[in-house]
Amino acid sequence: xxxxxxxxxxxxxxxxxxxxxxxxxxxxxxxxxxxxxxxxxxxxxxxxxxxxxxxxxxxxxxxxxxxxxxxxxxxxxxxxxxxxxxxxxxxxxxxxxxxxxxxxxxxxxxxxxxxxxxxxxxxxxxxxxxxxxxxxxxxxxxxxxxxxxxxxxxxxxxxxxxxxxxxxxxxxxxxxxxxxxxxxxxxxxxxxxxxxxxxx
Numbered sequence: 001x002x003x004x005x006x007x008x009x010x011x012x013x014x015x016x017x018x019x020x021x022x023x024x025x026x027x028x029x030x031x032x033x034x035x036x037x038x039x040x041x042x043x044x045x046x047x048x049x050x051x052x053x054x055x056x057x058x059x060x061x062x063x064x065x066x067x068x069x070x071x072x073x074x075x076x077x078x079x080x081x082x083x084x085x086x087x088x089x090x091x092x093x094x095x096x097x098x099x100x101x102x103x104x105x106x107x108x109x110x111x112x113x114x115x116x117x118x119x120x121x122x123x124x125x126x127x128x129x130x131x132x133x134x135x136x137x138x139x140x141x142x143x144x145x146x147x148x149x150x151x152x153x154x155x156x157x158x159x160x161x162x163x164x165x166x167x168x169x170x171x172x173x174x175x176x177x178x179x180x181x182x183x184x185x186x187x188x189x190x191x192x193x194x195x196x197x198x199x200x
Contacts, residue, residue: 019174026174030167038160046152053144060138064127069100071118075111094118102132110134 075095099109
């Protein structure tokens with residue numbers, strides 16, 4: 001509030017230059033755009049992203065199906081790896097050859113990663129498309145909402161950054177112009193300005 005009062009008094013100051021007035025208007029415009037424009041951009045982007053992601057959720061749930069697979073055999077186990085950073089031992093217990101019936105009734109056999117250690121004959125569920133190809137789990141509504149919020153926040157931050165970048169560029173151009181005018185005025189004043197007996 002004190003800054004606003006100072007700006008209000010500054011507008012009547014006789015030392016105020018035209019570039020000062022332009023700089024103040026640029027700052028005010030940028031503040032309004034950041035305060036009102038950036039959240040609006042974020043909200044609109046989030047809404048658009050949420051709509052698109054909900055459509056993706058709907059399509060994925062329509063095109064992917066949970067089916068039961070039966071383990072035929074385990075994939076040959078690799079030797080124990082002493083490095084705790086690798087997961088070869090864990091993966092060796094979870095790689096299996098299994099068979100399943102797709103949503104369209106076709107039979108499939110393939111190598112899969114099981115969600116837990118299993119033995120031959122055990123069953124677990126996987127996601128497949130209509131033709132039986134293994135697919136990732138479909139996106140759920142809460143994940144879509146989270147992604148939409150992140151997209152909105154990112155768009156708002158990007159809009160705010162662009163506005164602030166534009167303000168800084170405009171202020172920099174005004175300063176360059178101001179310094180150029182000062183240089184021109186100093187050249188017009190001459191080298192001996194202010195000396196005694198130089199006619200000033």
